Amino acid sequence: MTDIELLAQRARRKAALAEAGLLTRPKAEAIRAIIDHTLLRTSAREEDIVRLCNEAAQEGFASVCVPLAWVPLAAQVLTGESVNVGTVAAFPLGAYPLELKLAEIEWAVANGAHEIDVVLHVGKLLDGKKEETLAEMEGFRAASQGRCLKVIVETPCLNDVQKVTVARLASQAKVDFIKTCTGFGGPASLYDVALLKSAAGDDVKIKASGGIRNEAQALAMMAVGADRIGTSQGLAILGKQETSLRSS
Numbered sequence: 001m002t003d004i005e006l007l008a009q010r011a012r013r014k015a016a017l018a019e020a021g022l023l024t025r026p027k028a029e030a031i032r033a034i035i036d037h038t039l040l041r042t043s044a045r046e047e048d049i050v051r052l053c054n055e056a057a058q059e060g061f062a063s064v065c066v067p068l069a070w071v072p073l074a075a076q077v078l079t080g081e082s083v084n085v086g087t088v089a090a091f092p093l094g095a096y097p098l099e100l101k102l103a104e105i106e107w108a109v110a111n112g113a114h115e116i117d118v119v120l121h122v123g124k125l126l127d128g129k130k131e132e133t134l135a136e137m138e139g140f141r142a143a144s145q146g147r148c149l150k151v152i153v154e155t156p157c158l159n160d161v162q163k164v165t166v167a168r169l170a171s172q173a174k175v176d177f178i179k180t181c182t183g184f185g186g187p188a189s190l191y192d193v194a195l196l197k198s199a200a201g202d203d204v205k206i207k208a209s210g211g212i213r214n215e216a217q218a219l220a221m222m223a224v225g226a227d228r229i230g231t232s233q234g235l236a237i238l239g240k241q242e243t244s245l246r247s248s
Helices: 003-019 046-059 068-077 098-110 122-126 130-143 160-173 190-200 215-223
Strands: 035-038 063-066 084-089 115-119 148-152 177-179 205-209 228-231
Touching: 003 160, 003 190, 003 215, 035 046, 035 205, 046 063, 046 068, 063 068, 063 115, 068 084, 068 098, 084 098, 084 148, 098 115, 098 130, 122 130, 122 160, 130 148, 130 160, 160 177, 160 190, 190 205, 190 215, 215 228
Parallel strands: 035 063, 035 228, 063 084, 084 115, 115 148, 148 177, 177 205, 205 228
Antiparallel strands: none
């Protein structure tokens, strides 16, 4: 059995135990501190961004995640709060020239972003271009200027070998988080979170994002290794009424 097959076997077992409720889960109150409160809807307006930021501050979420153009507003609203301002780059496709991705990251940093979720050019990974994939992530790392960097790897598109490969490359590039997916290509899975966590080791954290809409899902993701939860349903996860419809 190869090391990747062994990692996959362990991840499947861990995911199955979590799905069955047989894996030790954190206490529910721990969820709020790791939520990235997300609004990436195309039609988002100023009042929606302000509401999102106020909700995050009130509930003690880790961050908000807003479209790039709304970063300055979010930074203004959250001045003096403990909530980080997060945004996305090359979202949702990732198939951008690297120079454009780096420009987006640099603009986000210059305008108040503390955290950047950037989509990897997954096509290069699928083509087996590991050196180019590593170079891209190293470029992200440099452009982020020490800010929290989360690389979105779009796990629904990858096989196990590619998932393990990208996790190890992310560790080599010293990124802060691997993020499972944008949600546009499919939801996050317990198996993918468990596999990425095992493959990346202790140096890289895991953000589960895509289709996480209730407390049970969030706790299961945490049980298999998720260090952050990206969701548009943060209030619903806490058992509160959502104030608006948002994309996941």
